[in-house]
Amino acid sequence: MRLNPNTASPTDLALLPRIGEVTAQRIVAFREENKPQDGRPVFQSANDLERVRGIGPVTIARIERYLKFDSHCRIHECESGTR
Numbered sequence: 001m002r003l004n005p006n007t008a009s010p011t012d013l014a015l016l017p018r019i020g021e022v023t024a025q026r027i028v029a030f031r032e033e034n035k036p037q038d039g040r041p042v043f044q045s046a047n048d049l050e051r052v053r054g055i056g057p058v059t060i061a062r063i064e065r066y067l068k069f070d071s072h073c074r075i076h077e078c079e080s081g082t083r
Contacts, residue, residue, distance in 0.1 A: 002068040005049060006031060006041040017062045023054045044069055 003012055005027055013024035030052045031042040042048070046064035049055050 002066055004068050004070060005043045006069070016066055018059045019055075019063060023052070026052050026054060041070065 001015075003016065005013065010021065010024040010028050013019055013027055014021045016024075019027075027049065034042050034051075036042070046060050046067055046069075049060060049063075050057070
């Protein structure tokens with residue numbers, strides 16, 4: 001299973017290694033608070049998640065294989081499947 005941290009629910013994010021319910025909520029809160037006006041995704045790579053409190057290089061190394069990113073499209077396009 002690969003999750004897109006730009007669209008995944010807190011419940012799904014909490015299933016990732018080293019990510020519990022609190023950190024999953026922080027990821028969702030961070031993406032909502034930092035959503036670009038032009039619709040680009042907040043997180044375009046695993047390293048972007050280091051901006052979330054509680055996530056560092058060790059966590060990134062453990063979870064990056066479970067993540068996917070659609071940085072080439074805007075969020076509403078990625079969610080609907082259009083490009």
